[in-house]
Amino acid sequence: MDETLFWIVQKRLTPASPLRTEYRRDHPDFPLRGVIRCGQCNGVLTASNTVKKRSARVFPYYHCARKGCMGVRVRKYVLEETFGKLLADVTPKPEYLPLFRQIVLDVWKSRRESVTTLRAELRRRVNELMEKKDRIYDQYDGRKIDDETYRRQSDRADARQGW
Numbered sequence: 757m758d759e760t761l762f763w764i765v766q767k768r769l770t771p772a773s774p775l776r777t778e779y780r781r782d783h784p785d786f787p788l789r790g791v792i793r794c795g796q797c798n799g800v801l802t803a804s805n806t807v808k809k810r811s812a813r814v815f816p817y818y819h820c821a822r823k824g825c826m827g828v829r830v831r832k833y834v835l836e837e838t839f840g841k842l843l844a845d846v847t848p849k850p851e852y853l854p855l856f857r858q859i860v861l862d863v864w865k866s867r868r869e870s871v872t873t874l875r876a877e878l879r880r881r882v883n884e885l886m887e888k889k890d891r892i893y894d895q896y897d898g899r900k901i902d903d904e905t906y907r908r909q910s911d912r913a914d915a916r917q918g919w
């Protein structure tokens with residue numbers, strides 16, 4: 757029987773003992789607990805020590821946490837070694853780093869350029885509208901348009917500028 761399970765059962769069988777059991781998700785002995793998923797049910801793996809009765813030796817295992825799922829049961833060192841190898845595989849090689857840096861810089865530069873272009877375009881449109889407003893005012897000032905027309909044109913220009 758699983759050692760942890762044994763103690764949980766013992767606690768429940770003893771009256772007046774608290775039922776709550778300590779459970780540390782980030783157990784230092786099992787760094788991959790809660791990190792890796794079961795290939796069969798997609799539940800996270802948990803871990804525990806199995807004690808062999810005769811030898812009293814402890815064997816740490818990672819296994820699926822879902823009740824009844826026998827998807828994964830693997831020795832601690834096997835899983836941790838495999839995981840270490842996988843990490844080494846996905847870590848970028850040093851010779852690729854300058855290239856990676858260049859790609860990031862290129863993307864950043866092209867995004868910055870498009871923002872600059874957009875800003876220039878917006879500024880041009882704002883200037884256009886301000887000039888138009890000035891012209892309307894000039895017409896009003898020179899009494900080429902009446903009060904009503906001036907107010908209407910002026911409101912329209914303001915609305916386009918978002919003021």
Ligand SMILES: [Zn+2]
Binds near residue numbers: 794796798799827828
């Ligand atoms: Zn499972």
